Amino acid sequence: MGKFSFEHSFEIDTLKRLIAHHQGKFRHQSLLDLHYRGESLSVTAIELGLQDKPCPTVLFVGGVHGVERIGAQVVLSFLGSLLNRLPWDRHLQALLKEVRLSFVPVANPVGFLQGSRSNGNHVDLMRNAPIDAEEKVTFLVGGHRLTNKLPWYRGKNGMETETKVLVDYVHELQKTSTSVTALDAHSGFGLADHIWFPYAHTKKPFEGMGYIYHLKQLFDRGYPHHGHYKIAPQSHYYQTHGDIWDYLAKANPSDRPFIPLTLEMGSWAWVKKNPRQIFNFSGYFNPQKTHRHHRILRRHVVLMQFLIEAAYANVLENIDTEQLGRLQVDAERHWARNR
Numbered sequence: 001m002g003k004f005s006f007e008h009s010f011e012i013d014t015l016k017r018l019i020a021h022h023q024g025k026f027r028h029q030s031l032l033d034l035h036y037r038g039e040s041l042s043v044t045a046i047e048l049g050l051q052d053k054p055c056p057t058v059l060f061v062g063g064v065h066g067v068e069r070i071g072a073q074v075v076l077s078f079l080g081s082l083l084n085r086l087p088w089d090r091h092l093q094a095l096l097k098e099v100r101l102s103f104v105p106v107a108n109p110v111g112f113l114q115g116s117r118s119n120g121n122h123v124d125l126m127r128n129a130p131i132d133a134e135e136k137v138t139f140l141v142g143g144h145r146l147t148n149k150l151p152w153y154r155g156k157n158g159m160e161t162e163t164k165v166l167v168d169y170v171h172e173l174q175k176t177s178t179s180v181t182a183l184d185a186h187s188g189f190g191l192a193d194h195i196w197f198p199y200a201h202t203k204k205p206f207e208g209m210g211y212i213y214h215l216k217q218l219f220d221r222g223y224p225h226h227g228h229y230k231i232a233p234q235s236h237y238y239q240t241h242g243d244i245w246d247y248l249a250k251a252n253p254s255d256r257p258f259i260p261l262t263l264e265m266g267s268w269a270w271v272k273k274n275p276r277q278i279f280n281f282s283g284y285f286n287p288q289k290t291h292r293h294h295r296i297l298r299r300h301v302v303l304m305q306f307l308i309e310a311a312y313a314n315v316l317e318n319i320d321t322e323q324l325g326r327l328q329v330d331a332e333r334h335w336a337r338n339r
């Protein structure tokens with residue numbers, strides 16, 4: 001761990017290759033330039049689709065935690081698939097005339113090179129936003145300011161640059177979109193595939209829960225054999241300080257829907273099937289066998305495709321105030337029962 005190895009830059013190299021290979025098909029910008037042991041790194045954002053007027057936006061984020069490489073890979077492989085389909089897929093071409101798709105596949109590049117959960121300052125970016133839990137959090141895991149030698153460290157000097165640029169970028173998207181749906185891909189929690197939504201800092205119901213309940217119903221009916229996702233507020237599992245998505249949900253500068261979803265891929269299932277992984281630290285978070293790897297990469301395509309189709313259909317925009325009120329009541333009832 002912490003040992004430099006070329007293997008750890010596979011995702012960064014893949015991103016560079018995608019950019020070189022598909023130039024002209026998208027816009028890309030560096031949100032942040034970083035230097036690590038003589039390497040130049042950047043937090044890169046890639047955008048496809050409508051640019052010059054407000055539209056639904058779907059944002060895919062990966063690699064917030066440097067050890068959870070599968071998250072970056074899931075985002076990169078979906079991006080690669082879209083770029084390869086773009087020249088011939090007329091439906092995708094039409095979709096991109098009305099929707100913006102945005103990708104930040106490797107949000108913590110130094111963590112990737114170091115092979116660490118945290119960034120270069122040993123700060124856990126998902127505990128680093130300026131928001132405190134309202135109830136007591138689990139010791140250490142919930143975020144702490146004891147020492148940067150322990151994981152889940154919140155940092156002492158405000159937002160780390162990686163956190164700040166992601167927050168600023170999402171604020172920009174919120175201001176220029178009719179809705180923003182975000183999917184942030186992680187791994188390492190439990191056996192099942194979870195989709196978490198705010199809040200992580202409190203047990204209070206998220207104001208956007210009605211929208212999520214609606215999306216859940218459409219997904220369940222449209223893809224009845226993809227019920228492997230457990231969708232719930234993160235606080236049903238544990239509470240944390242400093243969650244970036246909680247902070248962004250609270251600080252949304254517009255009154256338009258902002259739906260941040262965290263995909264927590266169930267990595268324990270891989271450990272159970274291949275117990276030797278327990279002795280390999282990165283094995284906790286990444287499937288090791290090739291066939292399993294392919295299965296994970298294809299397992300979430302339907303979900304990601306669903307999110308961009310829902311954006312294209314203006315599903316969130318079309319919900320009126322009265323319907324939203326009813327959905328919110330149903331949502332609160334549903335998640336109060338299922339906890």
Ligand SMILES: [Zn+2]
Nearest residue numbers: 065068186187
């Ligand atoms: Zn994570």
